[in-house]
Amino acid sequence: MGKKVLMQGNEACVMGAIAAGMRFFAGYPITPSTEIAEISAQELPKVGGRFLQMEDEISGAAAAIGASVAGVKAMTATSGPGFSLKQEHIGYAAEAEIPVVVVDVQRVGPSTGLPTSPAQGDLMQARWGTHGDHPAIVISPATVKETYLEAIRCFNLAEKYRTPVIFLMDEMVGHLREGIEIPEADEIEVIDRTVNKNLTDEQAYSIPEGKYAPEMAPFGEGLHYNISGLFHDETGFPRGTAQSYEKFMNRLLDKVEKNRDDIEKWEEKFMDDAEIAVVSFGGAARSAEEAVIEARKQGIKAGLFRPITVWPFPEKALEAVAKKVKRFLVVENNAGQMVIEVKAHAGNVPVDFLGRFNGSVVDPDEVLAKLKEEA
């Protein structure tokens, strides 16, 4: 580990991305994600990378996808209104199987909303924002250090499964500065896409035995192959049958479904003898954790269950918790989104909800009061 430095969440996102190999960023500044663009512009040229400010949010996503096809690890970043605009291209990247990282530093919405204030109202949009069935990997960090480390994991998963990964930050963490020790290069794992120069144009999207994602043919190095948002077969062209379309869609979804063990990540604290499990993620989880610690001091057996990979939701892990606890309390900075998922997997265990969507982070005192009420 390096020396401890004071770093902002948005800065940690960029520095983690660069450590993971990001060498291209395209975007359009929007609060509270603007520092990600600014710091990318500052830092990428130092490592031989490129920063491109585009004319709008949509082209920011498009340029990042294009750079990735050309062989460079790429990212774009935005907040609510821009995240809505990028949805079409997120679907395109999922369908055309292009690794890319899309950061959404959430603010209060809908529309322009409260641009400078924290919220977590994009959780469902991150899963279902683009149309049609599609695989979704969405990661949400709670600390500055975790932002650095999980930015790396976003790139690793995008590269490994050839799919867009959404880094769902929020203003609370994006604009928070904390002390962080930057890991040395040999302390982190970096995964690169598999590139195969020997593919023929009949094999551009063929799947190696035992894998879920095709190898990547180097673009612009001789092989002419088709990249399309249409359902495609292994040639990349849309000339299949109903049967092959279903096979294709199942394979896309299986990238996530069959690899949940590799993709899911969550944290449990004070859960061994907990009677009330507080479920929370991202910035709100900081308040939830503080409340759990205070509740414990007051003799309330509370614990914290915090999804880090929020999609796919860690269903099995939550079901295991449901077998042990008497109640769930879901704490979010929105009007109730993750609570839907918790209810779906809580069995007969009652699920309560505490949400704040007034521009402030949910307060630890509010969570504590709710825990006392329930104990």
Place this chain on the structure above:
Amino acid sequence: MRNREELRLVGSGGQGVILASVILAEAAILAGKNAAQSQSYGPEARGGACMAQAVISNGELGFPKVRIPSFLMALTDQSLEKYGKNLPEDCVILVDSSLEIPEWLAGRKYYQAPILQAAIDQVGKAQTANIVAVAVINKLLDIVPQDVLKEAVSARIPKGTEAANFKALEVGFNLL
């Protein structure tokens, strides 16, 4: 310094209270303490009440935002009005000398310092008021040694502004 300080610095957007809180948090980290910094502001580019905060701890940091302020500094009447409520008994309060002292504050102990005026008269640059403030706060709360504070200031100011900002530190150290 007390074992844990929860600092709230408030003023008008553009006065630099966010940078002041960043410098204090950075100085604490340089001195081997734990610290976190954050802020709250509206969509205005300038003006409006702006609140910056820093949590500094000799031990584990825990929750990174201010819950119960142990210190408040206000540089404008508007921000004192907005963020000065419900302060605990032992909260150290510092207000700029230009502020009108509201009724709730008149009855309790507080510090007054001519931070804004000193930046103009003694440093010669109104923009250095936040650095004057950083020095006053460090003197009041004894967060880090002066040389560490200077190091943190160096790290966060634009190149070429060192002379004015170091002068501001010196002015601040001698203001109370």
